[in-house]
Amino acid sequence: MADDKAARTANIFDVARLAGVSHQTVSRVLNNMPNVRPATRARVEQAIAQLRYSPSPAARALVTRRTRTIGLVTPGSVDYGPSSIAMNFNFAARAARYNVDAISSPQGDAVAVRAAIDGLLKQRVDAIVLIVVDTEVLASVQALDLDIPIVASATTSRPHPRLVAIDQYRAARSAVRHLREAGYGPIRHIAGPARNPDAVERIRGWREELASSRSESTALVHGDWSAESGYRIASEADIAPGEGIFVANDHMAIGVLSALRERGLRVPEDVGVVGIDDVPEAAFLYPSLTTVRQDFAALGEILMQKVLLAVEEPDTVSESTPLPTRLVVRDSAPAERPTGSRRSR
Template identity: 70%
Template sequence: MSEERGAKSANIFDVARLAGVSHQTVSRVLNDLPNVRPATRARVQQAMAQLRYSPSPAARALVTKRTRTIGLITPGTADFGPTSIAMYFNVAARAERYSVDSVTAPDTDAASIRSVVEGLLRQRVDAIVLVVTDLGVLEAVRGLDLGVPMVAAAATQRRNPQLVSIDQYRGARSAVRHLAESGHRRILHIAGPPRNPDAVERIRGWRDELASHQLAVVEPHHGDWTAASGAEIGRTLELAPGDAVFAGNDHMAIGLLSALRARGLQVPSDIAVVGFDDVPEAAYLSPPLTTVRQDFRALGELMMQKVLLAVEEPDGLTEDTPLPTHLIVRESSRS
């Protein structure tokens, strides 16, 4: 009789302890939600049967307070990379039956970021996700007491279980290595904004690869990722036949190509050009643009996997190796 009373009084935490899982995992099994391994699901179900655990509707509501909504903070720009990451994250979230409440953060000061975050928290989101284009935004959010998990897409040297990224550093090195091995001894760089983490890592990769070939470093020129900024820099860039330019993204490379044509310089016979991103237009430029391809779909999926872990199994969060890039060689860098 006492055993029966003990079984009837079992709760979700007793089930979790017996199955060797978190109570969040038990909740996922109870609600037939995805992302529970079959073996884990079977172990939880066996524990429930052994304890004769049958939650009441009220108890089930208690353990499923989540809204299945994620707050996504994106920069106030339409740049190709952040837009692609946000799109693929939304796709991955829908596949997991989560909705996404997206907001932009056009200002990067701490007060503006706090206002954006507080607005999402009022919507009772289960997690906050950042697409980081300014290191100040990441630091501002980290300084807040969120009360929910935070995951960020940010390329930084410092690894953190909450961060996911594409390997900007090695991508930049592959671009510069290609140019150096093609015989170019002076490789200039048009970089992105100084506080952008992707730009910082691409500059670091460019510098280190130049050093490995014992090539001189000319300080980079900073654009704002737009074709207009690439064209403006390209109009006054000091160049000599045989030089090469590694542009921090494809749009700045597109502007550079236009400026070089206006100056009567031929690509690639006079100047070789390499971009970064592999935007859809890159293969159809004249000449087709050599570039570094990023897998934004994989990054969006990785972000969602990280969110699920942060919400369901926070003790399982580990540092992730940045996703690889792929150099795509086309006519703009072929001598």
């Protein structure tokens, strides 16, 4: 019974784990490629036999037509999150001996992204990876039916076999919970763009964490991920001593810290601030920024694993659990609001 189950469910990654090699090595053995040591080849073949693994006919048919090139569609921005995802995906693709043909889509809407995809299809890429920053693009991606695999980095509350994401919902809840438990309140949220999937999930996490603890909130305001927008919003908002501010990314939080300082509001004594991303500068700000770290390196690797599985095993359905995040506590919102603070109004 166990062997029958293994025969039905084993994939190239199962073989790699059992043989103690990379999935790239398994692929080279399957395709009878050179540069594999005899002992390694024997170990892979033994694992294949033990698992009774057989690549799908569709994958075999694709072998002779592969270009070992992946198309990557990125948004037309230099925002830290998408840029980090693209960089780490490139690293993972290179490690798997794939080339990446990247196209930037400055408009970022569904029409522009579809045009970018069409351009990549003409280059005969083996698969396409999208970094999605717009909810309309996400909807259109999920509806696409192409002859090659398409995988996306996109946050959604509904899992999808070809989507890979970091858990923005729980990241937001952890940030808000930390501010609340440290003694700050009410807790306002400076959100990202209204149509950005990450921003949407962070808003959902903020709202549900406050609702679960029956905590007070303030009006939601949207920024554009830039430090300038964070500065402008914090300069104009009616922020009272005692509040906590959950900012949807670190660059906006940098602007928030500057505005609060100009207004004479002390951080963390008067106001607590938490961001998301853990950009390299976060630890060196004054005060250093409490934030939620995202593992972009792991995301890039999982994106590449999804691509390889889709190319090698097109009939396999494999949903991904969103990657966890980690709260990094620093001076802008310590574990406990400092004593001697001004009284909240």
